[in-house]
Amino acid sequence: MAMPKMTISVPKEGAAGLTGSWRTFRPVVNRDICNHCGICAMFCPDAVIDPDNEEIDLVYCKGCGICANECPKKCIVMVREER
Numbered sequence: 500m501a502m503p504k505m506t507i508s509v510p511k512e513g514a515a516g517l518t519g520s521w522r523t524f525r526p527v528v529n530r531d532i533c534n535h536c537g538i539c540a541m542f543c544p545d546a547v548i549d550p551d552n553e554e555i556d557l558v559y560c561k562g563c564g565i566c567a568n569e570c571p572k573k574c575i576v577m578v579r580e581e582r
């Protein structure tokens with residue numbers, strides 16, 4: 500039986516807060532390499548990665564890069580925000 504995908508951190512929306520315009524880098528998933536293991540979603544401290552489809556809610560993503568660091572396939576790259 501497959502293990503359910505659960506996040507380690509479950510912040511409330513108000514506690515996490517809107518990111519605004521200060522983020523320097525944002526994560527981009529290379530879907531050609533992703534194997535849908537769910538580890539990125541599990542480690543995201545803001546719980547903004549949907550574990551079912553790896554969609555990232557950039558309204559709340561802080562650009563910390565933990566997801567990119569933890570991805571075993573190294574298929575998340577942090578790209579500089581354009582202003």
Ligand code: SF4
Pocket residue numbers: 525526542543544545546547548555559560561562563564565566567
């Ligand atoms: S960069 Fe940080 S906040 Fe954004 S999705 Fe990755 S782990 Fe979550």
Ligand code: SF4
Pocket residue numbers: 528532533534535536537538539540553569570571572573574575
């Ligand atoms: S950790 Fe990497 S391989 Fe696993 S679901 Fe996330 S992006 Fe895909």
